[in-house]
Amino acid sequence: MELVEIVILAVVIALVAVGLVGGLVVGSRKKKLPPPPPSAPTITPPAEPQVGEEAETPRDEARRTIDEVGLPDATAPAEEAPVAEAPEAPALEVPEPTAGRLVRLRARLARSQNSLGKGLLTLLSRDNLDEDTWEEIEDTLLTADVGVAPTQELVERLRERVRVLGTRTPEELRTLLREELITLLGPDFDREVKTEGGAETPxxxxxxxxxxxxxxxxxxxxxxxxxxxxxxxxxxxxxxxxxxxxxxxxxxxxxxxxxxxxxxxxxxxxxxxxxxxxxxxxxxxxxxxxxxxxxxxxxxxxxxxxxxxxxxxxxxxxxxxxxxxxxxxxxxxxxxxxxxxxxxxxxxxxxxxxxxxxxxxxxxxxxxxxxxxxxxxxxxxxxxxxxxxxxxxxxxxxxxxx
Known part of the structure; x- marks a missing residue:
């Protein structure tokens, strides 16, 4: 009997020892878990102020009753807001009268056209008006864009009048040339700008x-x-x-x-x-x-x-x-x-x-x-x-x- 108990006790001790050894081995194979992250700091909102905590100490001041407070005069006119002034319209210009305007601008025109008139007068004043001179007169007119037909017409009339005139003083030549140029420009043209309209229309x-x-x-x-x-x-x-x-x-x-x-x-x-x-x-x-x-x-x-x-x-x-x-x-x-x-x-x-x-x-x-x-x-x-x-x-x- 004693022998049996001793055997049982030995078996129990052996099983306990095996269990302890297995637990150690398994425990050693488990992965180590990383340490938990540090927790974020908790921000605690400030406590709401309680009633009266922020109130100032009342001051000792004289108090006015409602009867003592002045009210605005209802009959007084309300103060009007300032009105922005409208910008002034620009002053109208007074155009220069048209009568005689070309005469006033004559010097400006003469500066650009001087070569034409002076060139013609110089050629016509030559002692001998031969064919070469008349050709020069034609070239002068053509260069001034008078045109072929008007140029030929003007030269023929000048030739005839110079031949009939005989002597040619500078003043006579100027008068002759002036008359022929005005004739060429058409003095009989109606140059008025028509703006009359009808009885009821402009x-x-x-x-x-x-x-x-x-x-x-x-x-x-x-x-x-x-x-x-x-x-x-x-x-x-x-x-x-x-x-x-x-x-x-x-x-x-x-x-x-x-x-x-x-x-x-x-x-x-x-x-x-x-x-x-x-x-x-x-x-x-x-x-x-x-x-x-x-x-x-x-x-x-x-x-x-x-x-x-x-x-x-x-x-x-x-x-x-x-x-x-x-x-x-x-x-x-x-x-x-x-x-x-x-x-x-x-x-x-x-x-x-x-x-x-x-x-x-x-x-x-x-x-x-x-x-x-x-x-x-x-x-x-x-x-x-x-x-x-x-x-x-x-x-x-x-x-x-x-």
């Missing part, structure tokens, strides 16, 4: 021309000419292809008190022209000036559109004037432009700009011959009042001097 003037001739500026200066003569004017900004054209025309109008009718950029020019005449009728204006877009005479579509503007405007009544603006410095090329415009619209008058900047004043004669219509206005500078009615006598005097 006079309507349409200004046309290619890009760069000074068309918009000429329209603005013409408004000044009309205002100086006591006429009221409405401007139609039908040049919708050039962004600054309407602004430029409006500025010209504001200087003399003329209103400008305009539309959106790229709008229909014919519609704006129609509205301008409509406004002119409503306001009882004397004249409506319509500035059209600068057309390249080689662009058939644009030229057709110019014809459309004319037809739409004529729904109110006939156009009184269609003025073609030409740059005098372009010389004979201006004649090509003139022919094409004359085919599209009935040109009634010509405005020659930049005549003070060229020695080719003979273009006046050439363009009149080409179109059969008169030069009515000439531009002699950048000044606001440098647009003058064309006067053949004053023009020739500027060419040949005193």
């Amino acid at each position: 006079g309507v003037v349409m200004v046309v021309g290619v890009n760069g001739t000074g068309k918009t500026t000429t329209t603005g200066k013409l408004a000044r000419v009309l205002v100086a003569d006591g006429r009221s004017v409405v401007l139609g900004a039908a040049d919708t292809f050039r962004a600054a054209a309407a602004d430029q025309l409006q500025t010209w109008g504001e200087r003399v008190g003329a209103r400008t009718v305009r539309g959106p950029e790229g709008g229909d020019p014919a519609s704006i022209a129609y509205d301008a005449v409509k406004e002119g009728i409503a306001e009882g204006a004397d004249v409506v000036l319509i500035d059209t877009a600068g057309r390249l005479h080689t662009k058939t579509g644009l030229m057709d559109e110019l014809g459309k503007v004319k037809r739409v405007v004529e729904k109110h009544g006939p156009l009184d004037e269609i003025l073609l603006v030409l740059d005098a410095t372009t010389g004979q090329n201006g004649l090509v432009q003139a022919r094409v415009f004359a085919e599209v619209v009935d040109i009634t008058g010509i405005v020659l700009t930049k005549l003070d900047g060229t020695a080719k004043g003979g273009i006046v004669i050439a363009v009149q011959r080409e179109l059969g219509v008169p030069v009515k206005l000439i531009g002699l500078g950048e000044g606001a009042d440098d647009l003058a009615p064309f006067e053949p006598g004053a023009f020739v005097d500027a060419l040949i001097g005193d």
